[in-house]
Amino acid sequence: MKNFLKFFTEAKASVASERAKKMGLKGDGHGGWYNAAGEFVAKTEGGELKFYNKGQKPGKDQPEDAEKKAQAATTPQKIASPIAPVGQEGEEIESNSLTVVFGRFNPPTTGHKKLLDTAHRISSGSDFKVYPSRTQDSKKNPLNPDTKIKYMKKMFPRYEENIINDDNMKTIFNVLQGAYDDGYTEVTIVVGADRLGEFKNLANKYNGELYDFENINVVSAGERDADAEGVEGMSASKMRKAASENDFKTFRSGIPNALSDEETKSLFADVRKNMKLSSKKEVKELWQIAPKLDMNNLRENYVTDRIYRIGDTVENLNTGLVGEVIRRGTNHLICLTNENLMFKSWIKDVTEAVVNYPGPSGVPASQREIGTDSFREYAQRMTGTNAIKNFINKYKAKK
Numbered sequence: 001m002k003n004f005l006k007f008f009t010e011a012k013a014s015v016a017s018e019r020a021k022k023m024g025l026k027g028d029g030h031g032g033w034y035n036a037a038g039e040f041v042a043k044t045e046g047g048e049l050k051f052y053n054k055g056q057k058p059g060k061d062q063p064e065d066a067e068k069k070a071q072a073a074t075t076p077q078k079i080a081s082p083i084a085p086v087g088q089e090g091e092e093i094e095s096n097s098l099t100v101v102f103g104r105f106n107p108p109t110t111g112h113k114k115l116l117d118t119a120h121r122i123s124s125g126s127d128f129k130v131y132p133s134r135t136q137d138s139k140k141n142p143l144n145p146d147t148k149i150k151y152m153k154k155m156f157p158r159y160e161e162n163i164i165n166d167d168n169m170k171t172i173f174n175v176l177q178g179a180y181d182d183g184y185t186e187v188t189i190v191v192g193a194d195r196l197g198e199f200k201n202l203a204n205k206y207n208g209e210l211y212d213f214e215n216i217n218v219v220s221a222g223e224r225d226a227d228a229e230g231v232e233g234m235s236a237s238k239m240r241k242a243a244s245e246n247d248f249k250t251f252r253s254g255i256p257n258a259l260s261d262e263e264t265k266s267l268f269a270d271v272r273k274n275m276k277l278s279s280k281k282e283v284k285e286l287w288q289i290a291p292k293l294d295m296n297n298l299r300e301n302y303v304t305d306r307i308y309r310i311g312d313t314v315e316n317l318n319t320g321l322v323g324e325v326i327r328r329g330t331n332h333l334i335c336l337t338n339e340n341l342m343f344k345s346w347i348k349d350v351t352e353a354v355v356n357y358p359g360p361s362g363v364p365a366s367q368r369e370i371g372t373d374s375f376r377e378y379a380q381r382m383t384g385t386n387a388i389k390n391f392i393n394k395y396k397a398k399k
Contacts, residue, residue, distance in 0.1 A: 017044065023122055023188065023219050035196070035220070097186040098179050099123035101130045102172045104236065104317055106141045107243075107271055108152045109254045111234040116159050118221040119190035127184070130163045133320050134170045139288045140317060140351050142240065142274035151267050155256045171320035173210055173341070176203060180211035188217040195318050196220045202319060202343060237290035243271040244284045291348045299331070302347050308333055313353040316345045322353050 017027065020042060025033040031044040043050055101119045105112055120128055132152065136144040143151075145165065153160045169175050172189070179187050191199045200218040207216055234254045242250040248268055255264045275284065287294035287301065301307050308314055308325055314335060315322045321343050323335030333345050 019124065020044075023217060025219075035218075041217075096184055097126040097188070098182075098184040099126060099128045099188045099190060100175055100179065101190050102169075102175050102320070103130075103133065103191075104135070104141060105132045105148055105152060106143050106236055107239050107267060108148065108155055109234045109236055109239055110256050111254070112152075112236075113156055113256050115190070115192070115221045116156055116162075120159065120162075122188060122190055122219055128159075128162050130159060131166070131169045131175050132163065133317075134167065135315060135317070135320065135351075136274075137351065138274060138276045139284070140240070140290075142243075142271045144274070147270060151259070151263075154263060155259050157258060171322075172199065172202065173206065173319075173321070176211050176213075176216075180213060185213060186215040186217075187213055188219055190219050190221050191318075193220040193223045198318060198344075198349075202321075206341065235292075237292050240271070240275070240289045241286060241293060243268060243275060244277065244286075244289055246272070246277075295348065298347060302331075307352070308347060308350065314345070314350040315353045316343060317349050317351055319343065 020027065020033045025035060025042065027033055032040060033042040033044070035041050099119055099122055101115060103112070103115070116130060119130075130152075132145060132148055133141075134145050135141045145167075149163060149165045152163050156163070166178075169178065176187060189199055189203060196218060203216050203218060207213055239251055239254050242248075242254070248265070251268050251271075252261070252264055255267070259267070275289065277284070285294075285297070287297040291298045308328065310325055310328060312325045313322065314325060314333065316335075321335070321337060321341070323337040323341070323343060325333050326336050327334035331347055333347065333350060334342065335345060336342050
């Protein structure tokens, strides 16, 4: 017969194992846990899930507060009674852990429903919030935040209260700083598999500088096959392409059934209107509205120095970060924000920084004062003008 201590340890180990699986981690059968990239991130020790930073080894090189961090990460949260929903009589959730999704949702699709379902499952009873990005333009982000969120709440009614409409949450850093200010000590960011490394590097790089969490976990919502049919292959890029081609049938197939046909037609019309499509036959260049679907033309424009030049101001479509291009790689950019924060972006994941809705263009107001050289340079970047010829002197009457 098992003694009580052994029974208690095994029970805790089971809880730790369940938590690791909900975070998308894979076990090696010996207590070790690995993320989707195959990196060792945690180990079940003493019935508890202990996290390790890159380069650390189990039982060695742990920071002095490692035990405190592990305890905070594995302490069971107070969960509302399954009989009484949150907001009614009974215990409410008291959590120091937050699970977040930050994304464009432009437009929202059935694929996004899968993302939210996965993130909600990973949250495992802790707080869960969804932050749609704030950028709006006529190419890759046709819907403004208010319109986008209005449709999202109708499409995903289960998460209506979790979808946050906050003008201040323009970047993933804004989200993390806000969570830290609200008293959360641990945050889990759920992203698509293709964005795992980007978010993981950025979020942890500035931990202790912009915010100071005990644990930051970046978890993949799973791989997505762009060539697959149905939910698995649906993306906002395909939806914008369908809108550009006036293909309502394809567009409708990517919208959850929670949105009626009439509401879907309204969404379709809103996307086309904000893409500035003036006629049914007009089709925008695919690499501009859905770069992932037209990499050849995107790269052609990049290597010929027509887009994303040194000194241009661009926005990362995944994180919301806006910065000046300081280095150009084969297929990526190194950028620097006004706050001197550096980030790397693949060329398929950026767009020219424009006047967002609502908020700044990514260029401070002091650099957009009419009559200044900085405003002229800003106007040239926004219009793709390489040089200004002196027409006044050229055509001035000779005496």
